[in-house]
Amino acid sequence: MNKLQIYQQLTDYWNNTMPFNQLLGLEITKFDPQQSEVHFAWQDKLIGNPVQKILQGGVTATALDLVGGVVAAANIIEQHENLTIESVQQHLAKLSTIDMRTDFLRPGRGEHFIATAKIIRGGSKVAVARMELHNEKGEHIAFGTGTYMVG
Amino acid sequence: MNKLQIYQQLTDYWNNTMPFNQLLGLEITKFDPQQSEVHFAWQDKLIGNPVQKILQGGVTATALDLVGGVVAAANIIEQHENLTIESVQQHLAKLSTIDMRTDFLRPGRGEHFIATAKIIRGGSKVAVARMELHNEKGEHIAFGTGTYMVG
Amino acid sequence: MNKLQIYQQLTDYWNNTMPFNQLLGLEITKFDPQQSEVHFAWQDKLIGNPVQKILQGGVTATALDLVGGVVAAANIIEQHENLTIESVQQHLAKLSTIDMRTDFLRPGRGEHFIATAKIIRGGSKVAVARMELHNEKGEHIAFGTGTYMVG
Amino acid sequence: MNKLQIYQQLTDYWNNTMPFNQLLGLEITKFDPQQSEVHFAWQDKLIGNPVQKILQGGVTATALDLVGGVVAAANIIEQHENLTIESVQQHLAKLSTIDMRTDFLRPGRGEHFIATAKIIRGGSKVAVARMELHNEKGEHIAFGTGTYMVG
Numbered sequence: 001m002n003k004l005q006i007y008q009q010l011t012d013y014w015n016n017t018m019p020f021n022q023l024l025g026l027e028i029t030k031f032d033p034q035q036s037e038v039h040f041a042w043q044d045k046l047i048g049n050p051v052q053k054i055l056q057g058g059v060t061a062t063a064l065d066l067v068g069g070v071v072a073a074a075n076i077i078e079q080h081e082n083l084t085i086e087s088v089q090q091h092l093a094k095l096s097t098i099d100m101r102t103d104f105l106r107p108g109r110g111e112h113f114i115a116t117a118k119i120i121r122g123g124s125k126v127a128v129a130r131m132e133l134h135n136e137k138g139e140h141i142a143f144g145t146g147t148y149m150v151g
Numbered sequence: 152m153n154k155l156q157i158y159q160q161l162t163d164y165w166n167n168t169m170p171f172n173q174l175l176g177l178e179i180t181k182f183d184p185q186q187s188e189v190h191f192a193w194q195d196k197l198i199g200n201p202v203q204k205i206l207q208g209g210v211t212a213t214a215l216d217l218v219g220g221v222v223a224a225a226n227i228i229e230q231h232e233n234l235t236i237e238s239v240q241q242h243l244a245k246l247s248t249i250d251m252r253t254d255f256l257r258p259g260r261g262e263h264f265i266a267t268a269k270i271i272r273g274g275s276k277v278a279v280a281r282m283e284l285h286n287e288k289g290e291h292i293a294f295g296t297g298t299y300m301v302g
Numbered sequence: 303m304n305k306l307q308i309y310q311q312l313t314d315y316w317n318n319t320m321p322f323n324q325l326l327g328l329e330i331t332k333f334d335p336q337q338s339e340v341h342f343a344w345q346d347k348l349i350g351n352p353v354q355k356i357l358q359g360g361v362t363a364t365a366l367d368l369v370g371g372v373v374a375a376a377n378i379i380e381q382h383e384n385l386t387i388e389s390v391q392q393h394l395a396k397l398s399t400i401d402m403r404t405d406f407l408r409p410g411r412g413e414h415f416i417a418t419a420k421i422i423r424g425g426s427k428v429a430v431a432r433m434e435l436h437n438e439k440g441e442h443i444a445f446g447t448g449t450y451m452v453g
Numbered sequence: 454m455n456k457l458q459i460y461q462q463l464t465d466y467w468n469n470t471m472p473f474n475q476l477l478g479l480e481i482t483k484f485d486p487q488q489s490e491v492h493f494a495w496q497d498k499l500i501g502n503p504v505q506k507i508l509q510g511g512v513t514a515t516a517l518d519l520v521g522g523v524v525a526a527a528n529i530i531e532q533h534e535n536l537t538i539e540s541v542q543q544h545l546a547k548l549s550t551i552d553m554r555t556d557f558l559r560p561g562r563g564e565h566f567i568a569t570a571k572i573i574r575g576g577s578k579v580a581v582a583r584m585e586l587h588n589e590k591g592e593h594i595a596f597g598t599g600t601y602m603v604g
Contacts, residue, residue, distance in 0.1 A: 019198040020207035023174070047170045056171035057248045058213025065208045097208045098579055099552065099600055101252045101403050103430055103447060105423045120445060121407045125578045126551055126602060128405055130445070143422060143432070145405060145447065147552055147600055149579060249428055250401065250449055252554050254581055254598060256574045271596060272558045276427045277400055277451060279556055281596070294573060294583070296556060296598065298401055298449055300428060321500045322509035325476070349472040358473035359550045360515025367510045399510045403554045 006077055006088055007031040014070070026063055028070055033078040036071035038063055038115040055108025055141075060133055063115040064144035065100055068129040071117040072148040075127055091151075098126070100146040108142075110135025117144075125151045157228055157239055158182040165221070177214055179221055184229040187222035189214055189266040206259025206292075211284055214266040215295035216251055219280040222268040223299040226278055242302075249277070251297040259293075261286025268295075275302045308379055308390055309333040316372070328365055330372055335380040338373035340365055340417040350410075357410025357443075362435055365417040366446030367402055370431040373419040374450040377429055393453075400428070402448040410444075412437025419446075427453045459530055459541055460484040467523070479516055481523055486531040489524035491516055491568040508561030508594075513586055516568040517597035518553055521582040524570040525601040528580055544604075551579070553599040561595070563588025570597075577604045 001009070011031045014021070021027075024046065030037035040063060048056030076091050077083065083091075114134050121128035131144035152160075162182045165172070172178075175197065181188035191214060199207030227242050228234065234242075265285050272279035282295035303311075313333045317323070326348065332339035342365060350358030378393050379385065385393075416436050423430035433446035454462075464484045467474070474480075477499065483490035493516060501509030529544050530536065536544075567587050574581035584597035 017201045018207070019196045019201065020210060021199070023196050024209075045170045045174050048172075050168045050170065056169070056213065057216045057251070058175075058209055059171060061212035061216070061251070061253070062207065062209025065212065096258075097253075097255050098574075098581065099252060099254045099598075100208070100212070101250060101447065101554065102212070102248075103250045103422065103449075104248050105430070107247075120405065120442075121551075125604075128407070128552065140422075143447070145403065145445070145552075147405075151578075249423075250430065250447075252403065252598065254573065254600075256581070271556065271593075272400075276453075279400065279558070291573075294598070296401075296554065296596070298556075302427075319503045320509070321498045321503065322512060323501070325498050326511075347472045347476050350474070352470045352472065358471070358515065359518045359553070360477075360511055361473060363514035363518065363553070363555070364509065364511025367514070398560075399555075399557050401554060401556045402510070402514070403552060404514070404550075405552045406550050409549075 001083060003077060006083055007074060010073065021066060024059060024062060026066055031070055031074055033071065033074040036067055036074060036117050038067040038070065040113050042111050052107065057104060060104065060108055060142045061100070061102045063113065063133060064102060064131040064142065065097055065146060067115040067117040068131045068144060068146035069095060069097065069148060071119055071129050072127045072150055075119050075122055076150050079124065094149055094151055096149045098147040098149055100144060103143040105143065106139060106141050110137065110139070112136040125149070152234060154228060157234055158225060161224065172217060175210060175213060177217055182221055182225055184222065184225040187218055187225060187268050189218040189221065191264050193262050203258065208255060211255065211259055211293045212251070212253045214264065214284060215253060215282040215293065216248055216297060218266040218268040219282045219295060219297035220246060220248065220299060222270055222280050223278045223301055226270050226273055227301050230275065245300055245302055247300045249298045249300055251295060254294040256294065257290060257292050261288065261290070263287040277301060303385060305379060308385055309376060312375065323368060326361060326364060328368055333372055333376055335373065335376040338369055338376060338419050340369040340372065342415050344413050354409065359406060362406065362410055362444045363402070363404045365415065365435060366404060366433040366444065367399055367448060369417040369419040370433045370446060370448035371397060371399065371450060373421055373431050374429045374452055377421050377424055378452050381426065396451055396453055398451045400449045400451055402446060405445040407445065408441060408443050412439065412441070414438040425452070454536060456530060459536055460527060463526065474519060477512060477515060479519055484523055484527055486524065486527040489520055489527060489570050491520040491523065493566050495564050505560065510557060513557065513561055513595045514553070514555045516566065516586060517555060517584040517595065518550055518599060520568040520570040521584045521597060521599035522548060522550065522601065524572055524582050525580045525603055528572050528575055529603050532577065547602055547604055549602045551600045551602055553597060556596040558596065559592060559594050563590065563592070565589040579603060
């Protein structure tokens, strides 16, 4: 398989088999080592504070953690050649979040949200990603910084 | 109202009106300025990775953020006297998370989870809390550090 | 005094009276609410690990914390009018760092280092800044995120 | 060499050869996998703000990063047997800080300061430590959380 095929298969697999992401309506829309993306729509069940009608901070953290994990996964794959489904699974088996910081910049209001992630420190064992959450108007809702185990 | 009554009313109100916390099954069990607590049970919908059957990191972050917010709220109330429902609502209106760090220590496995929080820096404008997540066996799953706007 | 004069006076005052910054050779070169800057030159006394001859991580953290404080200070001043030396001092009296995260991206090697900072969340009580450290070749050495008490 | 000898030799070596730590007067007083310690005395050159006469936040960050690195190093050594000076050097060659969060709890006032560190997440590739800074009166000045590359 070439890498575009692998990214497409992983996107489908992750979108269809991760219960918590499905519960929140998170959808990976770009699985790419340069910049990955996750989209989700407003739903009333994502409300934290019923008075203010804004996203619970945990929704923001979940979307940022997911998109950071996607870009970290894409960078693991980018480092290897001659990949098969089995070797991809093996390479991704150790992927996990070590720590993450979320900075909440504005109340989480909007109809549609876009989380993006880029790698700021690569490596064969640990990768660090920076993530952002914007709404459909381009308002910047949150920043994230995540350190991921990748090997 | 005395403060115990206020804490009890806030517990009931928050547990019954916060959609995202209800979706995840998070329940505030202790609303206290010294140490607050949130409990939740394992549910398959909280799974992040279907192969490993562990909590999505966002579930952990949500529980830690909630319990940190509870202990911050209790500390806001602790600073005031002669409280009414209206004045409590007013005092809590500015409560929000500024930033949070989550440290994932172990895979999120268990049947039941307990999140606890204590204040490490108090103040009239900003409070900082430290949070922990354990499972029913006492295994330590995650640490959190959250900075909250409180006034 | 107009704001440019205030920024210039604060630059001179901070550069000439802060013992630890002088010890490290840190020099504020831009005191500006949009983007502030701090420069410093390599000195052998800034070495952490004598084998690798790289900056101690604490030097990096110090430069990032300083430049974040400068941009936070400039934003405090930006919010007020008809300023005098006395009112500026009063407005800056509460400036302090609440928390800071440093991400070390590359070994701290170089002849000259430039730390820059921008505000990502403003406000009358708390401001959050993002900082970066580069060397003279433009190599990106570290990221920082700092939460500052500003009022 | 047994491990106590190694810890003693590393303590002497690090205390005597790390320029930046010497500049600040930081002294490793306990090199131990359970809890490590660094002490330092007040010196006027460590002042950040000349008006308030408190430690520059970078001094705090430096002490916390150092003591976290010491406990991480002791844990690397703890994992190996039959050690020689050469193999110790080799095992420690990859030790570096990936990221660190510092929480400033109180102004850094005191005559003498004690930084302590414990491991909260061990491993052969990455370790996470929690650090604290107190003064000679036991006042808690800062918390730190550091993620270290250890292999």
